[in-house]
Amino acid sequence: MADGVNVEKGAEAAVRGDDPRAHVISEKPAPPKGEAKTGAAAQRVVDPDYLLLDAPRTKEFITGSEAAKEAIRRANVDIAIAYPITPQSETMQQVGYLYAEGYIKDYYRGEEEIGVMSAVAGASRAGVRTLTATAGPGLMRGIESIVSWPGGRLPSLLLVMCRVVNAPLAIQPDNVEISYLLNAGGIVLHGENQQDFYDYPLVGFMVGEKPEVTLPVAVAVDGFFVTHARGWVSMPAEDIKLPPRNCYHEAVPMMDNENPPIRIARDAPIQKSNFISYQMHASWQQEVWAAQERAKKWLDRWLGGLLEIVNPGAKTMIVASGAAVSQGREAVRQGTEQGLDVGLVKVKSLRPFPVDELKAALAHAEKIVVPEFNYVGWLAKEVKFVVDRAERVIDGPRVFGGMTMPTELILETITAFK
Amino acid sequence: MSLKTIQAATGFKDYLPKEYQDLIDDGPFLQKRKVSELGSFKEALEEHPMCSGCAMTLFIRLCYVGFPSLEHTVLVGTAGCGRLAISQGAVPFVYGNYGDTNAVATGLKRGLEIRFKDQPKDVVVMAGDGGLADIGFHAVMHSWFRKEKFTTVMLDNEVYGNTGGQDSGMTQKGMVMKMAPTGKKFEKMDMLGLAKTAGVAYTARIAPTNPTRVANTIRKAVLIAREVGPTFIQAYTSCNIEYAIPTPKVMDDARAVEKDRYSFEEYFSDEAKAYWDESEKERKRLRKAKK
Numbered sequence: 033m034a035d036g037v038n039v040e041k042g043a044e045a046a047v048r049g050d051d052p053r054a055h056v057i058s059e060k061p062a063p064p065k066g067e068a069k070t071g072a073a074a075q076r077v078v079d080p081d082y083l084l085l086d087a088p089r090t091k092e093f094i095t096g097s098e099a100a101k102e103a104i105r106r107a108n109v110d111i112a113i114a115y116p117i118t119p120q121s122e123t124m125q126q127v128g129y130l131y132a133e134g135y136i137k138d139y140y141r142g143e144e145e146i147g148v149m150s151a152v153a154g155a156s157r158a159g160v161r162t163l164t165a166t167a168g169p170g171l172m173r174g175i176e177s178i179v180s181w182p183g184g185r186l187p188s189l190l191l192v193m194c195r196v197v198n199a200p201l202a203i204q205p206d207n208v209e210i211s212y213l214l215n216a217g218g219i220v221l222h223g224e225n226q227q228d229f230y231d232y233p234l235v236g237f238m239v240g241e242k243p244e245v246t247l248p249v250a251v252a253v254d255g256f257f258v259t260h261a262r263g264w265v266s267m268p269a270e271d272i273k274l275p276p277r278n279c280y281h282e283a284v285p286m287m288d289n290e291n292p293p294i295r296i297a298r299d300a301p302i303q304k305s306n307f308i309s310y311q312m313h314a315s316w317q318q319e320v321w322a323a324q325e326r327a328k329k330w331l332d333r334w335l336g337g338l339l340e341i342v343n344p345g346a347k348t349m350i351v352a353s354g355a356a357v358s359q360g361r362e363a364v365r366q367g368t369e370q371g372l373d374v375g376l377v378k379v380k381s382l383r384p385f386p387v388d389e390l391k392a393a394l395a396h397a398e399k400i401v402v403p404e405f406n407y408v409g410w411l412a413k414e415v416k417f418v419v420d421r422a423e424r425v426i427d428g429p430r431v432f433g434g435m436t437m438p439t440e441l442i443l444e445t446i447t448a449f450k
Numbered sequence: 451m452s453l454k455t456i457q458a459a460t461g462f463k464d465y466l467p468k469e470y471q472d473l474i475d476d477g478p479f480l481q482k483r484k485v486s487e488l489g490s491f492k493e494a495l496e497e498h499p500m501c502s503g504c505a506m507t508l509f510i511r512l513c514y515v516g517f518p519s520l521e522h523t524v525l526v527g528t529a530g531c532g533r534l535a536i537s538q539g540a541v542p543f544v545y546g547n548y549g550d551t552n553a554v555a556t557g558l559k560r561g562l563e564i565r566f567k568d569q570p571k572d573v574v575v576m577a578g579d580g581g582l583a584d585i586g587f588h589a590v591m592h593s594w595f596r597k598e599k600f601t602t603v604m605l606d607n608e609v610y611g612n613t614g615g616q617d618s619g620m621t622q623k624g625m626v627m628k629m630a631p632t633g634k635k636f637e638k639m640d641m642l643g644l645a646k647t648a649g650v651a652y653t654a655r656i657a658p659t660n661p662t663r664v665a666n667t668i669r670k671a672v673l674i675a676r677e678v679g680p681t682f683i684q685a686y687t688s689c690n691i692e693y694a695i696p697t698p699k700v701m702d703d704a705r706a707v708e709k710d711r712y713s714f715e716e717y718f719s720d721e722a723k724a725y726w727d728e729s730e731k732e733r734k735r736l737r738k739a740k741k
Binding site: 110111113137138140142143144146147148150151152153154155156157158159160162176177180287288289290291292293 | 451455456470473479494521522523524526540541542544546547548550553554555556557558559560561562563564565566571588589592596
């Protein structure tokens, strides 16, 4: 993502002016005499556009967990709440080191995921920038709380390192858990690789905290393939960070008792059956999904589009998200060598789902192939629902429970279906 | 919240609802109110949908009088009868998911400590026996073990009242309830003992028979939580519906249960005791100086 976007946005930066320090919002106060400014103390707050798009970057060969750590280092996080689960543990341990180094103000290991996700809800209500991460069964355990965040309008970042959730229990990669997040109401981004696992969390904080959005954001990646493998990640210097959360510029009041007293709870218990509760429920839900739509322009700006399209106009289009995108890219390369007319659509944002963009990108395609790392094919269902002439969609190939996806499998699927 | 914030801007007051004007002019915010003044000022909790004669409601009203700084208090609750009243009070109330109170309060308190360094914000969990001893048990225990600095108040009516009379862990052994058709098989859970084991700084067992004591106990628990560590109040707040207590007899029942098995009992950790004795001395000194 980074390369393509930087070229375009670099031009924008040039238009904005010549002041080389225009992006700086605030500097850390000078340390006592004789002490050097290092680490967290040396970070300055910069304009999100600068950090996300314009700042010069250098490349490092690191794991996905390390990429997430580097994102969090620059994210100005107030509190991170951790609980161990494979393959997520390493990331939240790395975040713990950031806390020890002074980059995060508070950090603790919670009792289990219901406790962690509930504490995230509490911290977000207090108005601080909140981070947690989980994987597979942990997501399932915490999901009662997670699905209540969007209605509560609780911005926070949830990193999801996908693994098997269904029996037989395993720790292998499999992303069926994302399907449970799709109807929760929060924003869901699905990263392809280590680079995305650096970029998306930072974008997630900024988008979720926009006044017109005010929603939690989940950034999912396929466990192990991304978290434990190394890849090239281009990042700006570590002496810059995002502006802090500005909680009084969000859609709902904070639970800090800084507002005049009223006898109406923000978190209304509306369990009784009457027209007021129906109306209230409807308006909350409508607002959540409308806020998703309003998030699109920011995702578009900072992700460089909700979709990435390779070989637009090809007769066969592969549609994929997450690690399946990488396999799709390679299939496009190999397929082209073999004389196939094949292209790729990478879906970066699953919620909001890029309905119009996807329709347009696939309008011409004769065949649409949707490779996935799960048994149920949730992305294929989404795509079928969106495109005209859904019979063009071949829902597969699919691997699950830890299998890898050979590119041959994708190419065979393309050629097998006439 | 600064007490200035709640007062209307010049010329604007007449346009505020009468109820709000009363809260400011004659309420509990700008003047510290005593239990003995109840009935003569605008309370933080007045209108509510609780059953007639509900002891829990009386207890909650007394809590609002006892909170040491109403304008910096945030309440956290969960499903159950109590939240029907608490959500009507003039203090922010977090109504989360089932049994999540002490985890939510953990995040909330830590978040508020990050944002308000020089202004203590009191977080108080107020939930039922089912919410705290059954479904929320793990979060309660872990918040205590972690020494989270907020108060947990159990509104113990010894039954799932809101769902229609099922036994909770806090129900007395042998009681026939809707999910204990042949009588509850095990003893009432010893939450006070568990609190001590977990290192809670201050615990109290109380029935609402002495209103001033209720308010003082709440105040003590909140102040100790602010400075020392977690505090826990287990309050007998009978359900006159599910236990078929005639409305005029609710306080008789409270007195009888108090005498039988719910006597007032306090426990201080050494640290809490030292803090409380010192702060009492300081208050006495200030009172003397005022005179």
